[in-house]
Structure formats: C-alpha cells, structure tokens
Amino acid sequence: DDPEMLAAFQARIDAGEKIEPKDWMPEGYRKTLIRQIGQHAHSEIVGQLPEGNWITRAPTLERKAILLAKVQDEAGHGLYLYCAAETLGISRDEMTEMLLDGRMKYSSIFAYPTLTWADMGAVGWLVDGAAIMNQVPLQRTSFGPYARAMIRVCKEESFHQRQGFDIMMKMCSGTPEQKRMAQDALNRLWFPSLMMFGPSDKDSVHSSQSMSWKIKMNSNDELRQKFVDQTVPQAEYLGLTIPDETLAWNEEKGGYDFAEPDWDEFFDVLKGNGPCSTDRIATRKAAWDDGAWVREAMNAHAAKKSTANVA
Numbered sequence: 464d465d466p467e468m469l470a471a472f473q474a475r476i477d478a479g480e481k482i483e484p485k486d487w488m489p490e491g492y493r494k495t496l497i498r499q500i501g502q503h504a505h506s507e508i509v510g511q512l513p514e515g516n517w518i519t520r521a522p523t524l525e526r527k528a529i530l531l532a533k534v535q536d537e538a539g540h541g542l543y544l545y546c547a548a549e550t551l552g553i554s555r556d557e558m559t560e561m562l563l564d565g566r567m568k569y570s571s572i573f574a575y576p577t578l579t580w581a582d583m584g585a586v587g588w589l590v591d592g593a594a595i596m597n598q599v600p601l602q603r604t605s606f607g608p609y610a611r612a613m614i615r616v617c618k619e620e621s622f623h624q625r626q627g628f629d630i631m632m633k634m635c636s637g638t639p640e641q642k643r644m645a646q647d648a649l650n651r652l653w654f655p656s657l658m659m660f661g662p663s664d665k666d667s668v669h670s671s672q673s674m675s676w677k678i679k680m681n682s683n684d685e686l687r688q689k690f691v692d693q694t695v696p697q698a699e700y701l702g703l704t705i706p707d708e709t710l711a712w713n714e715e716k717g718g719y720d721f722a723e724p725d726w727d728e729f730f731d732v733l734k735g736n737g738p739c740s741t742d743r744i745a746t747r748k749a750a751w752d753d754g755a756w757v758r759e760a761m762n763a764h765a766a767k768k769s770t771a772n773v774a
C-alpha cells in the first residue's frame with residue numbers, strides 16, 4: 464500500500480470518520496474485517512444450535528415462545544453480519560465454505576454443550592452478557608456497515624440477556640433442586656464465558672493493529688475485567704457462587720481479581736477439539752448440503768426473472 468494513502472486513511476480513522484465499503488482501505492484492514500465480521504456471523508449461526516437443542520423441551524409454552532424468538536434473532540444477526548462482510552468483497556457462500564473446512568472460526572463458547580434447562584438461563588445471562596460487553600463498543604467501530612449492524616444487534620442482545628437472567632431468578636427462587644441446577648450451569652459456563660473475550664492481551668496477535676484501526680475499541684482483558692465486575696454482583700443477587708476461590712474485590716484497581724481461564728483448553732477448542740466441535744460443524748454442513756437445492760432453485764428463478772425483464 465502507498466504510504467501516503469495509508470497516512471490519509473489513518474488520519475480519517477483518527478478523526479473518527481466512518482469507512483464505507485467503496486472507500487479506499489488497506490488490504491490488511493479489509494482482511495481483518497472479513498475475518499472478524501465473518502467469524503462473528505458464524506458465531507451467531509452456530510450459536511443457535513446449543514439453544515435450538517432446548518426449544519422442544521422448554522418447560523412452558525411461554526418459555527418456548529421466548530426461546531424461539533431469541534434463536535430467530537440470532538439468525539437475523541448472522542444475516543446482517545454476513546451482509547456487512549459481503550460489502551468487503553467476499554460472498555456468504557465463500558465464508559460458509561471457509562467455516563466448514565476450518566479456515567474460519569466461530570466463538571469458542573458454542574463448542575460447549577447445554578446439558579439442562581438451567582443452561583438456557585446461564586447462556587442468556589453470561590453468554591449474551593459477554594456478547595453485549597464486547598458489542599456495545601463495536602457500535603463505534605470504524606467500518607460503517609459493521610457499526611450500524613451492531614446497533615440493532617445490541618438492542619436484541621440486551622433482551623436476550625434479561626430473559627436469561629429471568630430464567631436464573633426463577634430457578635434460584637424455586638426448589639433446592641432447581642437452585643442446584645442453576646449453580647451447576649454457572650459452574651460449567653463461567654470460564655468458557657470468560658474465554659469469549661479472546662486470549663489475554665499478551666497473546667492477542669491482532670489487538671494492537673485492530674485497535675489502531677478502531678476495528679476493536681478495547682483490549683480483550685479490559686472487556687473481560689468489565690464483564691467480571693458487572694457479573695459478580697448479579698451472581699450475589701441470585702445467591703449463586705462464582706466457581707473461583709481466588710475471586711476478591713481489589714480496592715486499589717476498583718475491580719475484582721479473578722482466575723484466568725485454562726488457556727490450554729481455549730487454544731485446544733480453537734483447534735476444533737471442544738466437546739461439541741465436531742457435532743457443531745457436522746450439523747452446519749448437513750444444513751448447508753440440505754439447503755443446496757433451495758439455493759439452486761432461487762438462483763435459477765432469479766436468472767429467469769432477469770431475462771424476462773430484459774425481454
């Protein structure tokens with residue numbers, strides 16, 4: 464890239480201007496965005512699977528309707544995000560192929576199973592809670608289509624987070640067995656939720672460049688700390704115990720000290736060795752293959768219509 468063009472581009476970023484799809488951008492900026500937005504889109508779509516698993520087993524009709532709406536919202540988020548990535552010159556088909564053959568990732572959290580109904584509460588509370596913590600700052604990210612997509616996504620995620628916390632409140636004020644299930648869900652999902660923010664800053668290969676381009680607005684550790692500080696009082700309110708004996712308020716830093724997740728486990732999940740990794744990709748592949756005839760039929764229909772218009 465031409466140094467003058469690069470400097471002019473960085474000046475636009477520094478001035479807080481939004482970069483739009485037809486504007487000149489460095490190849491690295493484009494590539495980073497395709498990677499991050501594409502992985503974000505895949506996470507929304509794969510993220511439907513652990514919850515879709517419970518739609519037929521929701522305890523009441525009302526809970527079922529709410530969960531169904533939430534899972535449909537995730538599909539919508541995936542579609543906006545694929546569209547935002549497509550403005551950068553890649554197709555949704557290509558991104559999906561890259562997910563299926565392992566060239567693109569999805570969030571590590573969705574490689575974990577949802578074993579009980581309480582997990583629907585914990586996913587909403589913790590996973591959507593972590594997602595919001597990460598995505599609210601992304602409403603100010605430098606790439607226009609991504610920033611704008613995040614506005615609606617964040618509104619919906621905050622409803623998701625509340626519905627999760629509402630399930631947790633119900634479970635925690637229920638029978639001892641229900642409370643035990645809620646605690647068990649927290650025990651299993653706490654550290655995987657902390658992993659959602661990515662590796663610690665010293666191991667985050669993309670952070671410094673992404674932050675200078677304002678693709679990322681905060682570092683992984685900053686957001687993880689904010690998430691812990693927000694979530695601990697909520698756990699106390701529920702009467703649940705965070706599964707971390709080292710957790711302690713640190714007056715000096717004005718935040719909690721807490722245990723790091725097991726980073727070996729995290730990197731192993733990224734390699735495709737999470738408890739549900741094989742199953743998640745197999746399910747996505749089956750859905751993609753089963754839908755091939757629909758995509759073909761829609762393309763054939765669109766082609767026919769465009770010739771009809773010409774004639």
Ligand code: FAQ
Pocket residue numbers: 498499502503504506507510511537568569570571572586590591594597658659660661662666667668669670673679683733
């Ligand atoms: N999982 O250098 P960094 C949701 C990879 S929310 C998997 O720090 P970066 C809503 C990273 O790609 C979840 N991979 O990377 C929902 C890179 O590998 P690469 C989705 C991870 O990009 C709720 C390598 O590690 N949210 O779905 C993870 O600067 C409930 C080095 O890491 C987003 O995607 C991870 N947790 O920072 C849906 C938000 N962390 O690509 C359903 C947007 C890191 O070089 C139900 N994304 N890696 O091979 C971001 O903010 C950033 O991409 C980070 C990672 C913060 C995730």
